[in-house]
Amino acid sequence: MLKEIVLKADVLSSGISKGTPVFLNSETICKDNKISKKDSQKEIVKFEKAIKKSTKQILEIKKSLANDSLSITFDILNTHLEILNDPIIVNEVICKIKEENKCIYTILKDIISDYKSKIKDPFFKAKVLDIEDVFKRIMTNIGAIKIDILKKMKSKSILISNEIIPSDIFESDDTHISAFISSSTSYESHSAIIARSKNIPFLTNVDIEKLKSLDFKDMIVDAKLGKVIINPSIKTFETYELLVKNTKDTLPKIKLKKNINIFANVSNQKEIEKLKSKNISGIGLLRTELLFFNNKKLPTIDEQFSVYKKIAKNLENQICIIRLFDLGGDKNFYNLDTSNNFFGSRGAEFLLKNPNILKDQITAIIKASALGNFQILIPFVKDLSEIRQIKKIALDIQARLKIPSNIKIGSMIETPIAALMADQIAHEVDFLSIGTNDLSRYTFASENISSKRLHLGMIKLFKMIIQAAKDFEKPLYLCGEILASKSILNKFIELGLSNFSVGLKQTDIFK
Template structure:
């Protein structure tokens, strides 16, 4: 409309952004306010296509970047040789910017509200991405403490990276597949560098929404093919498009009062069959170039699995008729994110090839806690007894059917939770590439007897505080330096 009124593209887009910012800023829901960044990201990418230019805020020398906010694509473009880390006023642990920063190993502290007002160019700052702290003009005593901490961290990190070629095997020979969660081609090198065994979760949402249009089959095929062929013969588990809930995007016309309990994940894909079929065609074709598996999100019933399998078989038949190659034995798994799925694991295991526990959503739906709501975030814990019991049911249900069970949520990257996951019998852990070396070190430093003993005690406990305190004490005895550097007193340091 603005362009029709005679305004230029640049002016129209900036005015549109200003209007959207005012509208989103008045919303009461924190997550929806953060979605302004997604719209801003798309708008800036359009502007960059129309008016190509260098990003003005790129630094000329190594320093910490302080910004009101960064979009995911801007974060992905940061020169890590120059940007040592960044802090922003806006954002949160669940924002896409934070996810991208973690994936790329860029230290970041987000959601500080007033960092750009309080910090001046030339100020000396300490950015602690593990504890989520930014210290401005620190006294000498604090600087000495952090210099020592940095030296210890770098020394330990070097030792951990030396485990790259070794398997994630306990002292008594129990091997766990340790994989990476990624969403961009740029992360392939990080997967190789950290010694991950392939990709346990390839999120496709960032790829889908990095442009304002949906990618076609060929574009998707090239994306999946590049990742699968680069990491072959290691597996690449591709989750089909998971939108809705905490993954709302600006192009959606469907609006809901409670999107977390509404039209999301597999529910959307089973209605929008062409969207699902196009993605399945691309994934199947890419499976001829590597070890690819398919993962279905937000499964709550066996009916949903059967409906998805029917569409998958129809898609396979189409490709056969077209003479296009694909892996006829490609594995199909489901995300365990809803309690009903965990409770049905024994029965559902007859119809799928594997389970992948998404502990973030499983915790959220089990405890009725919106993990993006800061007001009740203290209630969110993947070590809640109810969540652990659902995970135990899932592992047992999978194994009874001869199916393997993985975990790809936040708990897989929590050093304190490793012995519990081992003790439950989990077969695969998938987490951010940067965290993999420390998780591998813990696995290699434990025996299954120790892990089972710790887990048995944990499963008899009924309070989160009790469980976390016990695990910290047990793990600090075995891995004192690692726990001191990588784990906070009350949390597992998720802001790296």
Template sequence: EGAAAMILQGVPASAGYAIGKARVIRKKDHSRQPVVRIAPSGVTKELERLEAALTRAADELSRLHAKWIRDNREQEAEIFEGHLFLIRDEELLSLVRTKITDELLQAEFAVGEAAEAIASRLSELDDPYLQLRSADIRDIGDRICRCLSNKPVERTESNNEREILIAEDLLPTYIAQLDEAAVIGFATSFGGATSHTAIIARSLGLPAVIGAGASLEQVKDGQTIILDAVAGTVILEPSEGDLARYGELSEQHLRRMNTLRSYKDRPTRTSDDHLVELTANIGSVKEALSAADQGAEGIGLFRTEFLFMERNDLPDEEEQYRVYRDVVQAIGPEAPVVIRTMDIGGDKELPALNLPQEQNPFLGFRAIRISLEKTDLFKTQLRAILRASAMGNISIMFPMISTMQELRRAIEAVEASKAELAEAGLPFNRAIRIGIMIEVPAAAIMADRFAKEVDFFSIGTNDLVQYTMAADRMNTKVMHMNNGLEPAVLKLIHNVIQAAVAERIQVGMCGEMAGQPLAIPLLLGMGLQKFSVGGGSVLATRERISRIGRRESQELLKVVLELDDPEQIKACVEKWYASRQMDL
């Protein structure tokens, strides 16, 4: 046996395995190219060149958009629809024109500098969603520059049928035009699991590892490598044993994917014939389309704050209404859609509100607390949601409710918004359902009282766990305490579910815990009626629930609730799975 293989760690973005030759794509270093300036008399001509390039770039994007629509890939088509919008972004173009007219830069350099300035600013923000949008700005910049120089679209030409692309970053445009027969996967230094790059990789069924950092510089062109896009690793110098093992893993993965796909149009039913509802958590229309494609029965959480965050102004009622309407159309008018009012604050900033910095924003002025103070902002959103409710099965959900007074004031705002729409003669669902997120321990403890005042609960475990355990989920020193299997957390969740069942209101969960294999049998045993998970986890969650009986889950829960150590609870659930010959 030779030397051990070298393993480079990244983040899995599109699950699967690939074995093949590395094709290393080195980024061109534009910073070393001499800047080209123009004479003042050439400004008009340069601005005309810019306009011609923008028109050509828009034509290319329209063709790409149309191609993906033809291929029934609406989610990916929306990426290029977004690029069409960005290509006329006034902030970008204003900066480009200033660099041409004031700094006398040639258009190519003006575009490159402007795109990089905006992308760099986005990538430095705390919010990961906005960081990932910086790739779209760079993609747009690259496209305009290529159109300025009249270069054709760069394509991947390959003589090898088993290539794995290795790059700092692969922009959506590049991936969308890959030769799918030649490229079997890719790994990048940058990027995140929700980037457009990752979305397109998942759509094409290409295994992808992203965010592997500078370690990828060790990969040599033509080197045989293994891409493990389940563990998120790139394996260099694999042994014969590694190659054989991953060949088998690859075949198992394909069989597993085929099995999961067979669950797409099935109801979500336990092995002893108990129906539960399985929905998806989304942050955009394109994620709603993806959720529908994954077989979600509805939308259990629409995080509307992303509508507010990528901008310096606030979306008006009409813009919000169109988005909520489009989500209904994406998932279907009969499917339930739970729209959460904006949950700004904590780690999500809203530039337009110019809120003061806080020492502890997670315990500060956020979510419903902002909405109840800024009532114009709140009622604009409520009117938009109510108007969209005329188009489908929409419910309103309030985040971070801590007190009964907050809930009652929020319901008053809904009633006032209904009155305004009625006076204007606009249609809406007068019997719209109203629910709350249970994510603050105060609400979990008072769940029996809250259950008398709302139509449904949705348990947000991401915050409920960190608040219950007083353990910041971003702090590595206390991350071990941020665990949904902590006895205190399980007892709180059980209390919430029992309170909902007693009042005959629906109780669901939209936190990460809803899709975790160790938690699923415990939640079924507690009587959870609705699981809302990330779109990519819908089929795996449905398949798992179908193999678990509700009655046997109740027996497991009785044992677990007697334990006082999360490690014991974990071992107990693992043993339970093993006794049923089920993988975790």
């Protein structure tokens, strides 16, 4: 019988988990080698192709993770896209290939090594980790390194590596990961933030080489007390089994006051099937650009109508707020925005530049409105003219179809300019919907926004929007994972909000 061993560790994400250890190793295929001046141009072409391939992969990952209601995943992937398109970083690599006559693998490795040796500030050190993560993806795409274990992991795997980076998480099936263990990861790192967001236990400051030398099959990760238990005894195993069961049975619920409505954010077709089992008032946000992410192109009118029909059947006349395709900018899922700009034209602006996409979707919604209580939500509004143009298009389509429909049209308030114009927007539409994730992100110009408290500046913006809705007697909804915090939810209720839309999984925490 193998002896039980306990190793101490630091906690990055709290929780308890058991599983089979999986060591993440990358196999280096490319050698550090010099190249001729003649071959340097070939290396540059390889590098540029790898950037395009990496960009495409990240956009695909964004699509596949889009049903994750946590904005941190999008923020990290957007940072990676910015790095891939950063002319300073790209030019530095190209210049070094030309000047030093070295292969891409060596150049990227040297640049990261140089950054790490020179940069000591914690904030910029975190940025270096992002660059290293992107470089690792590029090296994989040029065939310099090979990592194939991530997609082959079985259920209840404990991922172990010297450094866990976001791409390791994005490339794996997180339903198969029960915990992370690393030798050196900071609490503020993106991978630690993702782990906390997904409630995956994460321990660091563990001697990975020592772990590799031990003979074991199973382990328990106690990320509450900071322990890795190798070869747990029957007694230890039973103790932790009971502890995990009791933890699940006593998960805190948020008790709601009367007249408070909880709606669901729906992002994929699997979630549609689960609607009947949830105690919700309807769908507060149907992310239509994500419903069809397995498609290589945007869905036809008939394909959209089919999904809306299914929703109507499952909701039984409850409200379903359909957000028009929120595409473009950092949500360029179908590669339709050719501006190559992080901001680009997104939401309402993108739809008006692509009228066929807009008209097809509105047509499908109006056809489906005869079957259910559907409402249209205009995304990423930045100007009143966008609302007026889309309303006119909807009226024209309704007249052409000769379908009697009093379908309501609302506006997302998710940009600072929309918040400042909330009173004028409220006058134009039937309802308002606050998107807390983007509104906070663009107001702070930051990815790192506290989910535990509301900033005074944000409270001012929220008060303006709430007052505008009251003045024009328009329903107001609020969407975002920030609502999982009881204190923040109560603060919004104090401010006068009563309609909240959260991820489908989060609806279970309310009673």
